[in-house]
Amino acid sequence: MPCGTNHALHPATRPKRGLRALRAExxxxxxxxxxxxxxxxxxxxxxxxxxxxxxxxxxxxxxxxEHSCSPNLLxxxxxxxxxxxxxxxxxERLSVNYLTTEAEMVVPFDCRCxxxxxxxxxxxxxxxxxxxxxxxxxxxxxxLRRVADNSSGGCxxxxxSASCSRSTPMI
Ligand SMILES: [Zn+2]
Numbered sequence: 001m002p003c004g005t006n007h008a009l010h011p012a013t014r015p016k017r018g019l020r021a022l023r024a025e026x027x028x029x030x031x032x033x034x035x036x037x038x039x040x041x042x043x044x045x046x047x048x049x050x051x052x053x054x055x056x057x058x059x060x061x062x063x064x065x066e067h068s069c070s071p072n073l074l075x076x077x078x079x080x081x082x083x084x085x086x087x088x089x090x091x092e093r094l095s096v097n098y099l100t101t102e103a104e105m106v107v108p109f110d111c112r113c114x115x116x117x118x119x120x121x122x123x124x125x126x127x128x129x130x131x132x133x134x135x136x137x138x139x140x141x142x143x144l145r146r147v148a149d150n151s152s153g154g155c156x157x158x159x160x161s162a163s164c165s166r167s168t169p170m171i
Contacts, residue, residue: 024088024090025084027085029083032081034062040054041054042102048103066093067095067098067113068095071096072088073095074100099119100136104126110122117135130155
């Protein structure tokens, strides 16, 4: 699917929330771009891209994408696109882990995704302990990697160093 189109997507009508894939997508496929207006403060539908930078889609449909602790989408921060995290079936509801972009959720909530690795309270990446932050290492936004390493002396994403505690997750 060419990037920048929404042909693969349509708002779910039943239930009314969410967004579903119109057709099957292969793992790694680029579904659509992240674009919108950059704001200094978050909204309920924005994606955080920096310490005080949030992209709001305004007219795009991706604000309908729901949270999951085991999502079928991820954000490719090198190309600024939404990408299939695994094979996606036609009609499947699209989801992303909000904890991979948001330091502080505008509206925290309790996740009930039933995944064995559910993060529970979704309040933002800054509220996770080091172990939970480490679990997200493959998909977390660059600005959150900096937050984690600033608070841990580089022990979470910065790699092993002599000053890192044994209890801190390491590469
Ligand atoms: Zn969950």
